Amino acid sequence: MTKVALASLNAADEAGFMAALGEVYEHAPWVAQAACRQRPFGTLAALHAAMMAAVRAAPADQQLALIKGHPDLAGKAARAGAMTIDSTAEQASAGLDHLSEAEFARFHRLNSAYREKFGMPFIICVRRHSKDSILAQFERRLQNSMAAETETALGEIFHIAALRLDQRLEAADRLEVHGRLSTHVLDTHGGRPAAGVTIELLELSATGEQRMIARATTNRDGRTDAPLIGGRPLPIGRYELRFHVADYFAGLGTRQGDPPFLDVVPVRFAVAEPEGHYHVPLLVTPWSYATYRGS
Amino acid sequence: MTKVALASLNAADEAGFMAALGEVYEHAPWVAQAACRQRPFGTLAALHAAMMAAVRAAPADQQLALIKGHPDLAGKAARAGAMTIDSTAEQASAGLDHLSEAEFARFHRLNSAYREKFGMPFIICVRRHSKDSILAQFERRLQNSMAAETETALGEIFHIAALRLDQRLEAADRLEVHGRLSTHVLDTHGGRPAAGVTIELLELSATGEQRMIARATTNRDGRTDAPLIGGRPLPIGRYELRFHVADYFAGLGTRQGDPPFLDVVPVRFAVAEPEGHYHVPLLVTPWSYATYRGS
């Protein structure tokens, strides 16, 4: 998606503005229309705030209509290709577009239970979650009261809108919607960054499924050239980093056991803050290692 | 097997001595007979040395006959129940008694190739190896010369004999045939041993199979009441320790992420020295951990 400059939007006519931002709030162009009348905006943050304020200022039934305008998660609309382009891409980001029959059935059950209790679809900012985390939230939020759940749904809609604005617009400021997952490997046997170490990142799921989501080799500074995840929220979920350390030490001719005491070192951890910075390094010798949540 | 005191054997008649030790060397009672004539023995080590010396002193064709008296690994004799009691138990210890068809076929292929090249069965002290390690040794030793391989086979027979002596006899000394795998968990968040941590030990195989071989809970000193493996050689192979740390910290009411940054911490390592002491501890906070081969 080519980004539009905020300045251009400030100067555009209403049709231009609505073409760019009319779908930031799902099936609710009135939110963008309200913001359109308050131009110009100096920052993305100001525009985002104005749109949120418009939602907050709307009567309760209009807010509820906004909520009800969203599709079910992994629902029939998804299967039928009947969702907005944004929703389609968002649901795909957590793998909701290729569920097993069992998973589809589970989502169907949860959607039905949720609709029955609250009379609206379950809304969650999918890009901030793994499939496991979505299911966990689903179960947890089914326990909420109607009031709490309406508030939670609006909060999720604001998260979704912030990410849609971030994808569409360019400005001097950035909305704080991105997290970062990075690593580095320090060879404390040789007292130097470990270069040339193969690293894999997998997303783990409660069902035992493991999905490879990044693969990199450390550079001369023991780091990867790019973050393992960056430029987007970190999906709440569980991950495993795999560091191929026996190959690294073998390449240096370092004495190891036969077989080596350490080979592929797995580090399992969970992400709980989608906009956080998770730096998960490895300090390693052929006989020891340490890891931690760093910065 | 009830152990016999070395002193009793020193005092026994030849029939008694042979009843106890005649099968220490597979289908080769002459080794025990040679030792019988050199009694008394002050230590197990002296008895073991005398038996090895008898083998070394024998002519080459008798040594070869000794080697040839051993059954194939995971071979037809095993399936047919035609092995000695010792061999049966030994092969079971590495899971050779319940191979898949594919594994059985692979052993069959290796046995055939080995017999074709060397004209004798492949001998390995099974208790010192995992199935993976046996297969790796098989492939590696197929590259040996006949002379090197005869020497290797005798070395393995001596390992087997030492373990059989250790199982049958009691004396003031012990043969150094046992390894030890232990762990402890230190809570460096609270500055104390971590009590009540669930720990699992799995044996890993190259095929991805994982076999649970021990499960324990740490005591007040952060240790397990008994070694995870002890009283036997440590099978050469790859292992995974799993430390359930999120449950531990949750039990203390310690602040963790949601989900916790660390949950079940996996530590993968290999054993290369069956008679060694592997102490693999965990120093852990909710946000960091370290492990090493300790002592």
Add this chain to the structure above:
Amino acid sequence: MTKVALASLNAADEAGFMAALGEVYEHAPWVAQAACRQRPFGTLAALHAAMMAAVRAAPADQQLALIKGHPDLAGKAARAGAMTIDSTAEQASAGLDHLSEAEFARFHRLNSAYREKFGMPFIICVRRHSKDSILAQFERRLQNSMAAETETALGEIFHIAALRLDQRLEAADRLEVHGRLSTHVLDTHGGRPAAGVTIELLELSATGEQRMIARATTNRDGRTDAPLIGGRPLPIGRYELRFHVADYFAGLGTRQGDPPFLDVVPVRFAVAEPEGHYHVPLLVTPWSYATYRGS
């Protein structure tokens, strides 16, 4: 001091009992006399409890007399050689027998202030403290109320009595009056215990003074043959362990910087629990180390 068996004391006449234990409570033989009448004691703990109970049962003025029977810390009695043998040895254990003039003056000031406020000598179980810690307690306890301070003084007298009993008597049980300070060095560069490492233990003081109190070399298991401090309480105070790691790695021919990145590694820590076990190990490569309060 040759230890007497508890059983002998149970069988002794009163004179014998009093000869052994009459001075356990300073200038207060009535405490031992009370215990004498309750014989026999099955354990040291029971004897200790009986003596404490006798003190607790005494009228307030007798308790106060017991307190007042103690000498000043580092006072004129010490200089004049007028203290009991026990008190003399105890005060020497914290170096109170060779104070500088400035220190002597400081103790004199504190003693005077304390006597003026409370009308009794300042009592502390010296063997559980370093000089620094005694001074810190002195300042802190000067803030107490009379009631709190009387209670604190009795508590200290009980600590003193427990240690005097421990020194005089042998029984099946032991009073828990000893702490332990130990260490070990693990070479995580080579994956083995670090043998032959020189270790020094110094007591630090707030004035910058450093007193060497132990020196040892690690054995094959990377440990010292005996605890660095054992068989007595650990004096509350600050300490420095010095590990001579560059010499160790140089002895192995390990590549280090020139000069080595690490040479003598200092680890500073405080003891707060005199009866605790402080295990302060070092995990070290030529380029990294870790230490912790272990167990």
Add this chain to the structure above:
Amino acid sequence: MTKVALASLNAADEAGFMAALGEVYEHAPWVAQAACRQRPFGTLAALHAAMMAAVRAAPADQQLALIKGHPDLAGKAARAGAMTIDSTAEQASAGLDHLSEAEFARFHRLNSAYREKFGMPFIICVRRHSKDSILAQFERRLQNSMAAETETALGEIFHIAALRLDQRLEAADRLEVHGRLSTHVLDTHGGRPAAGVTIELLELSATGEQRMIARATTNRDGRTDAPLIGGRPLPIGRYELRFHVADYFAGLGTRQGDPPFLDVVPVRFAVAEPEGHYHVPLLVTPWSYATYRGS
């Protein structure tokens, strides 16, 4: 010293060029003159190489004269204020301008021994060394042959010249003459950067002297706003970092011992590569810490 642009020097007349660079080689303007004729230079590195080549191309006696043109280290010229401005500042950087009488005498002895053996002054690039390291080099180089020592002296002169060029000139490139010493503190108890930790850096000397050379407080990212040493070579020598961790944890209200197990954590290390990057972080809880040479 205001820096001159390399481009200006390329365009200057010879007098201007010589005014800027005539003293880069001590009392040897012929080196700059040779370079002057080869202008223009695209980079500082090319200029530096041209000047070194001019020295290498000179006859041996002219090289020796260049060497002899340097003042003694901590010699009479220093005391008499008879050195060039560059030499004065350089010698001051290692504290050679305020030696004790004993140190002055030691330098005097070494200078005499060196002059007697080699007939020239001892030359060393002082900015790359601590006083201890200068003395160590002095002793070591006294063992050299005349040929080796002449070569060593020229190498040091090139180091000195590179630093003088770096101070005088601005260009697109930089000579690699700077090192960097940095740290950061990670609170592995709380799983976050440790903000507000006071850090001191001291230079240690073999005589026990300790000189404070930097003091900083960690920022929100657990780092110091500027490197502890930067923009210059790191003097080869021994250092101590002091991390005030008890104050940090007390500020957070974290449970610690009384007194705290860890208070001011000292980390001692040596710098061996003046142009290297030494990152020496601390990972710390109230009960454990780790440090390493990082990157």
